[in-house]
Amino acid sequence: MAGTAVAVPLLTLGGEEKAAKPATLVIPEGWRAGQVYDAVDKALALPPGSTKKAIPRAKLKLPNDAEGNPEGYLYPATYRLPEKATPEQLLSTMVDTAIKKFNGAPIAAGAQRNAMNVYQAVTIASIVQAEAATKADMGKVARVIFNRLERGMPLQMDSTLNYALNRNTLTTTLSDTRIDSPYNSYQRMGLPPTPIDNPGEEAMRAAINPPAGDWLYFVTVKPGDTRFTADYAEHQRNVAEFNARQRSQTAAR
Known part of the structure; x- marks a missing residue:
């Protein structure tokens, strides 16, 4: 954070x-x-x-x-x-x-180019700010958001659940994904009703001009190692590796 x-x-x-x-x-x-x-x-x-x-x-x-x-x-x-x-x-x-x-020309025009208003762009940027571990990952996270929206998939972002629960954590449980909240992007389609934080300039740039890519999933397996993929099976393997690392770190404490 x-x-x-x-x-x-x-x-x-x-x-x-x-x-x-x-x-x-x-x-x-x-x-x-x-x-x-x-x-x-x-x-x-x-x-x-x-x-x-x-x-x-x-x-x-x-x-x-x-x-x-x-x-x-x-x-x-x-x-x-x-x-x-x-x-x-x-x-x-x-x-x-x-x-x-x-509301300056670059951001306003970028939002319009992506068929959204500025408030929606700020909302996407806030998710990017919360989810991306590095500046380099911001554009890819934004592209995942756009790809999911375009395909009618729920965003399934842990950051929106953390906002709903007023917490910051890397661990999301099955019960967390079932909470009744407009910020539950596991159950609700589309963007959350408001931004979830106050994004900076780099996150805004990513939100209006993400790189091309087919990514639909990502997980930060360890610091500096965020893996993006369009293949669900590959994503599951990455998540399994993340969970294994979390368990080993917990056991070592």
């Missing part, structure tokens, strides 16, 4: 650390909205839950499809914290940054 958000105090001319703001808040790629809210609360020394409660007051300029939910539009970047910064100001800046990035 991405690293920790950091509020960075600025230095004075004398080189001494200035305790008061201004400072900067770093939001990593792939963070969920809840993580962003917690980071803003901490950076502004507010009670937990303050930033989430501020969403209605912020009057965020989100697309209609978002229905007021900023997930996917809290753009990962480094934000300056003015002396009297408020959650509403920070949320608005993040969303405005995302809108500017996403």
